[in-house]
Amino acid sequence: MTPAIELRATRRAFGSVVALDSVSLTIAPGEFFALLGPSGSGKTTCLRLIAGFDQPDSGAILLDGEDVTNTPPFARNVNTVFQDYALFPHMTVAENVAYGLRVRGIAAPERAQRAAAMLDLVRLGEFGARRPHQLSGGQRQRVALARALINQPKVLLLDEPLGALDLKLREEMQLELKGLQQRLGITFVFVTHDQGEALSMADRVAVFSQGRIEQLDTPRELYNRPQTVFVAGFVGSANVVGREAAQILTGRDRAFAIRPELIDLLAAGEPAADGYVQCAGEVVDVLYHGASSRLRVKVDERTTLAVARSESGDGGDLVVATGARVRLAWRPEHAVPLQD
Amino acid sequence: MRSEQLRRPAWERPSLFTRVMAAAGLVFLHAPVWVITLYAFTTEDRTYQFPPPGLTLHWFEVAFARDDIWQSMRLSLLVASAATLLAIILGTLAAFALARRTFSGKESITLLFVLPIALPGILTGLALLAGMRTIGLEPGFWTIVAGHATFCLVIVYNNVVARLRRVPPSWVEASMDLGARGHQTFRYVLLPQIATALLAGGMLAFALSFDEIIVTLFTAGHQRTLPIWFYSELFRPRERPVTNVVAVVVILVTLVPILLAYYLTRPDERGSE
Incomplete structure (x- = not known):
């Protein structure tokens, strides 16, 4: 099957800053794909190269098997939802949505009809005559979505689509975007710095750091099997133990990640079961979360591990308070080895 | 917005001196314009005698011709x-x-x-x-x-x-x-x-x-x-x-x-x- 998007050894530098360092990437048709990373990691540059707002210094970009490296944005079958929505303030909502048809020379009656249908799709049927500034943030977001979809692109690009929304709206829009993507069956590529958003919406996630892809995997694999120290630290809430600390704890010179809920908490003198990795430490603080609590345990000068402890049932008689001496233990196979 | 502006406290209001000076400044800027306008209607054609001895539209006729x-x-x-x-x-x-x-x-x-x-x-x-x-x-x-x-x-x-x-x-x-x-x-x-x-x-x-x-x-x-x-x-x-x-x-x-x-x-x- 021809990939919807393909990047071949794409490189882009701004002066001496390498924004994207020889990135290769293949996105399948119909995939919901996330570009995840902190700011400056190259994820937005990657999106802008796919949209055509920027050109790579070297490498190639293919859309649906066709080399579009030198194709201007207006000739690419790709549309974008901008972070600031970029709605035109001097046009009504309906005119904004119909803009893509207008510049393609489609007659006014058909434009109006299709724009109305698009607005219905995003549940803004009655808002066509309003101006963008008369809408709420969430509504503007949906107008931007309708406007980007009216040209029936094969690929929809979304730049931090939920960044400007408040928490409740963000959760709603997550479901809405996911539902829309499944109904339309087109490829969605979205940029985010929020790992929760990437994990909950995407089929696959590319984690960017310093212009490179650190890991490209399904959300489940990314969460359970991070490959590098960076990914383990950025995705999920695992403890990342660096090489030196790992040497002391396990005797092996290899960084690893261990999730808080997989660490057992034992009383100071209590021996762990056979084969467990174990160590002693001192409780730094305890945060009570209702169903569980979260402790931070200092095991040596430089290493503090987070431990999740269920508040229901097992091991309930162990009293843990700040300053208490405890033992920690985990099964060696639960520790995920990492590359630096 | 402007009409809803609240009355400002006394210490933020301009003093009489400030107001007089501001008014004087405006008069200085605009008075010549009014002088010119006034003397477009005067019956005296040589001097800027004040007040003008009489008013007429005669000069408009002359100018337009x-x-x-x-x-x-x-x-x-x-x-x-x-x-x-x-x-x-x-x-x-x-x-x-x-x-x-x-x-x-x-x-x-x-x-x-x-x-x-x-x-x-x-x-x-x-x-x-x-x-x-x-x-x-x-x-x-x-x-x-x-x-x-x-x-x-x-x-x-x-x-x-x-x-x-x-x-x-x-x-x-x-x-x-x-x-x-x-x-x-x-x-x-x-x-x-x-x-x-x-x-x-x-x-x-x-x-x-x-x-x-x-x-x-x-x-x-x-x-x-x-x-x-x-x-x-x-x-x-x-x-x-x-x-x-x-x-x-x-x-x-x-x-x-x-x-x-x-x-x-x-x-x-x-x-x-």
């Missing part, structure tokens, strides 16, 4: 229109080139564009005259237009550049993304944004050109624009009220576009900016 006034008026309007049109085209082009892109030498080019407004008119005029002589250009209508365009361009450029800087780059990208060619993005997205800036800049440029005298003196041949007509009238004190009549007309002609420009560039509450 004089051919030289009409010719100068017509020339001034034509020059101002041509200079403004030229400035709108070139100023907009310059603004688009310099508003967002960065390239080496950009700062110097920006300075070169803005310099003519800061340069004394006498230098601009002298330089233009010397330049015209060098290439053997005969002074005439178009040399006046070119001279005026040097500073009109700055007005349009400044207005448009300020407006373009407030247009987020994502609007242009969104337009391209949706399939618009360059000219469509200009027509549908950018032009509506800069339209009022163009109108305001154009009107200011028009008003500036209309009463320009120094550059005109150097670049005109035998033509007399309205300001030059005024200037030469000073040496012929006969029928002085006629000069005042023309001045009143000029005030009205320049006031209208300036007021319009002021209203058009007010910040817009509706958020269409």
